[in-house]
Amino acid sequence: MTDSTRENAPVVVTSPVNLSTDGGSASALPPSGLARRRRRRGGAGLAGRLEIAALSAPAVIIFVTFVILPVFMAAYYGFYRWKGYGKPTDFIGLHNYVVIFQDPLFHGALMHNLEIVVLSLVFQGPIAVIFALLLNRKMRGQSIIRVLIFVPYVISEAVAGIGWSLLLAGNGAFDALMRDLHLNVLDRDWLANPHLALWTLMIILTWKYIGYATILFLAGLQGIPEELNEAAAIDGASYWQVQRRITLPLLGPTLRIWAFLSIIGALQLFDIVYIIWGQYVASTAGVSTMATYMNQNGRISGNFGYGSAVAVVMFIISLIIALTYQRFVLRRDTEGALTGGGRTR
Amino acid sequence: MTVGTLDATEIRTRRTKAAKSRELAWGNPVIYFIALLFVGVMISPVLYIVIGGFRTNSQITVDPAGWPHPWVAQNYIDVLKNGIFWRSFANSTIAALATTVGVVALGLMVSFVLARYSFRGRGALYTLFAAGLMFPMTVAITPLFILIRTFHLMNNLLGVILPGIAFALPVTVIILVPFLRAIPYEIQEAAEIDGCGRMGFFFRMVLPLSVPGVITVGILAFIGSWNGYLLPLYILNNQKSQTLPLTVQTFASGPYSADTAKILAFTSLAMLPALAFFSLFERRIVGGLTGAVKG
Numbered sequence: 225m226t227d228s229t230r231e232n233a234p235v236v237v238t239s240p241v242n243l244s245t246d247g248g249s250a251s252a253l254p255p256s257g258l259a260r261r262r263r264r265r266g267g268a269g270l271a272g273r274l275e276i277a278a279l280s281a282p283a284v285i286i287f288v289t290f291v292i293l294p295v296f297m298a299a300y301y302g303f304y305r306w307k308g309y310g311k312p313t314d315f316i317g318l319h320n321y322v323v324i325f326q327d328p329l330f331h332g333a334l335m336h337n338l339e340i341v342v343l344s345l346v347f348q349g350p351i352a353v354i355f356a357l358l359l360n361r362k363m364r365g366q367s368i369i370r371v372l373i374f375v376p377y378v379i380s381e382a383v384a385g386i387g388w389s390l391l392l393a394g395n396g397a398f399d400a401l402m403r404d405l406h407l408n409v410l411d412r413d414w415l416a417n418p419h420l421a422l423w424t425l426m427i428i429l430t431w432k433y434i435g436y437a438t439i440l441f442l443a444g445l446q447g448i449p450e451e452l453n454e455a456a457a458i459d460g461a462s463y464w465q466v467q468r469r470i471t472l473p474l475l476g477p478t479l480r481i482w483a484f485l486s487i488i489g490a491l492q493l494f495d496i497v498y499i500i501w502g503q504y505v506a507s508t509a510g511v512s513t514m515a516t517y518m519n520q521n522g523r524i525s526g527n528f529g530y531g532s533a534v535a536v537v538m539f540i541i542s543l544i545i546a547l548t549y550q551r552f553v554l555r556r557d558t559e560g561a562l563t564g565g566g567r568t569r
Numbered sequence: 570m571t572v573g574t575l576d577a578t579e580i581r582t583r584r585t586k587a588a589k590s591r592e593l594a595w596g597n598p599v600i601y602f603i604a605l606l607f608v609g610v611m612i613s614p615v616l617y618i619v620i621g622g623f624r625t626n627s628q629i630t631v632d633p634a635g636w637p638h639p640w641v642a643q644n645y646i647d648v649l650k651n652g653i654f655w656r657s658f659a660n661s662t663i664a665a666l667a668t669t670v671g672v673v674a675l676g677l678m679v680s681f682v683l684a685r686y687s688f689r690g691r692g693a694l695y696t697l698f699a700a701g702l703m704f705p706m707t708v709a710i711t712p713l714f715i716l717i718r719t720f721h722l723m724n725n726l727l728g729v730i731l732p733g734i735a736f737a738l739p740v741t742v743i744i745l746v747p748f749l750r751a752i753p754y755e756i757q758e759a760a761e762i763d764g765c766g767r768m769g770f771f772f773r774m775v776l777p778l779s780v781p782g783v784i785t786v787g788i789l790a791f792i793g794s795w796n797g798y799l800l801p802l803y804i805l806n807n808q809k810s811q812t813l814p815l816t817v818q819t820f821a822s823g824p825y826s827a828d829t830a831k832i833l834a835f836t837s838l839a840m841l842p843a844l845a846f847f848s849l850f851e852r853r854i855v856g857g858l859t860g861a862v863k864g
Contacts (some may be wrong), residue, residue, distance in 0.1 A: 272686065272688075272767075273688070275682075275686075275767065275768065276682050276686055276688055279678040279679060279681060279682045280682045280683075280694065282675050282678065282679075283675040283676065283678060283698075283738055283742075284679070284694070286671075286675065286734055286735050286738075287697070287698065287701065287735050287738050288697075289716075289735070290713065290731060290734075290735035290736070291701050291704050291732075291735045291736060291738075292697075292701075294709035294710075294711075294712035294716060295704055295708060295712070297715065297716065298708070298709070298711060298712045301711075301712060301715075308715065355607055358603060358604060358607075359604065361600060363600060363601065363604070369604055369608055370851075371848060371851050372611060372612055373607065373608060373611045374847070374851070375611065375612055375615060375844065375847075376611055376612075376614075376615070378792060378796075378843055378844065378847040379615065379796070379843060379844065380795070380796035380797075380798065380813075380840065380843065381796065381798050382798050382813075382814035382815070382817050382839075383618070383814070383817060383839055383840040384614075385818075386817060386818065386832065387614050387615070387617065387618045387833075387836060388614060390618075390621075390821075390829060390832065390833065391614060391617055395633060396633055397617060397621070397633040397634040398634070399633070400633035400634035401633075401634035404634060431610070431614065434611075488705070492705045492707040492708070494799055495799060499798070499818055502822070515707045518707075518711065522711050523711065523803065528711060531711040532711050535707075535708045535709070535710070535711050538707065538708055539704075539708040542703075542705070542708070543703065546703060
């Protein structure tokens with residue numbers, strides 16, 4: 225990949241999707257000339273340095289204070305038994321971590337997280353691709369359909385959670401509707417049955433986030449030149465052959481980025497679970513996640529040292545998975561996208 | 570090429586077939602049916618909340634899945650007369666607006682530096698913000714709570730606004746930097762020739778030219794803050810300072826937990842502003858999200 229590609233990789237807001245990996249370089253200015261000019265102009269004198277400092281300091285200070293510092297604080301507090309008052313003094317080394325890794329409740333939460341990661345990909349990916357293909361045909365009312373399927377993503381987790389918990393409650397609207405339709409099999413204890421709860425959660429998560437995936441894929445599809453499909457059709461390819469051989473491969477980068485975001489989101493899942501199952505999560509609802517475990521055993525029980533240690537474990541697990549994914553899956557698409565965008569040339 | 574092996578008529582038939590299949594897709598009822606089904610599944614829970622708010626509790630108890638009969642507006646009126654609703658509405662509005670303004674101002678400034686200046690450490694600065702995407706709030710929330718308490722900002726909207734700005738900065742920077750970088754250097758040169766310094770260039774040229782990017786970033790920040798749950802849950806503990814998502818949940822699980830109809834009315838009024846905001850700027854949000862994700 226050329227340098228200019230990396231520079232352009234981060235975002236193209238106006239035309240959201242550049243499909244081919246080197247598509248971005250097309251719009252780039254020739255790097256050499258630009259770099260020379262920029263160096264001359266940006267070669268910061270004292271005034272320039274003051275400008276740089278004044279413009280970037282507020283953002284840097286607030287960002288470091290509230291995003292970076294807390295993570296280091298968590299790493300520090302994680303070594304203490306600490307109730308959150310005064311200075312932490314009771315240093316216990318790795319004891320918190322030992323307890324975490326021996327706690328079956330944490331194992332359960334971690335397993336749920338991993339199941340949610342996998343099931344989210346398996347549920348949402350294919351369905352969203354199918355709907356995106358469907359909506360990518362020329363049809364009337366496409367824009368209103370887009371708005372409507374995006375609605376669940378825009379409403380807050382609190383609203384969604386309360387709506388669903390009333391809808392699915394014992395003798396709630398859903399069960400009643402199923403009885404009216406004589407689908408008694410579907411009149412179940414959706415929320416309280418620990419064997420069902422995870423599947424219920426998956427349905428709710430799919431509902432909440434599939435609109436986002438669909439819109440994303442749709443944007444990806446609309447970046448694929450029409451000529452390719454036409455050429456294939458002229459060569460006698462059927463609709464499905466076109467989708468399989470042309471569309472899906474070209475949608476690859478979008479799919480891989482979506483999967484990455486989905487994985488990270490699933491590992492951090494908290495709001496929906498806490499709002500719907502809040503009072504049960506601690507015991508046996510069957511949907512606890514690492515984040516609800518952290519909340520329960522950290523803030524609610526007042527063990528801030530322990531809660532911090534859980535946060536560190538979560539962070540490390542997410543980081544390992546994210547870096548592995550970046551290393552093996554994303555590398556081709558986004559080389560340098562997260563890190564290379566601001567490199568000095 | 571392959572086309573060479575086909576005779577002209579066959580090419581023509583295939584071409585018309587391709588064209589025809591596209592025309593068919595325009596009016597294919599199956600497609601519309603599936604699309605309608607999909608849309609129905611997506612919005613029926615939302616409709617359940619809104620329409621359920623027009624029923625009475627006895628209607629809901631007798632037939633949980635029924636239609637309002639008759640339609641009653643009393644639940645909505647009660648909620649609109651409720652001081653708690655309006656106070657948390659005001660809190661949410663203040664927090665969301667302040668977060669949005671803060672993110673846009675700070676984000677524009679630092680993105681301008683990253684996009685238009687060349688200095689040692691620029692790459693590191695960009696990486697710092699980009700890496701912020703890897704630090705989700707869930708991981709930071711426990712120490713963040715300690716930090717906010719140390720600053721004596723508990724139960725204070727500032728305690729939600731400042732971290733909100735900080736956590737919205739990475740996406741903002743990632744969206745805005747390429748946007749600002751795309752402003753042609755010729756414009757800057759022309760401005761310089763006309764006697765405009767770099768700060769003058771920032772205020773007179775960059776600000777107006779970056780409006781579309783700023784709108785996208787601002788909407789994302791606004792909706793993110795409006796819907797935020799985890800941060801207010803930790804920071805805002807008393808009723809007076811709570812934002813809508815918290816109040817909605819307190820309302821649903823507290824003394825009103827038996828009053829299903831009123832909970833539904835409360836919930837649907839709470840989601841209305843985000844929905845209205847979204848439908849106004851739908852194109853920008855969708856464009857912004859897909860753009861941001863491509864990064």
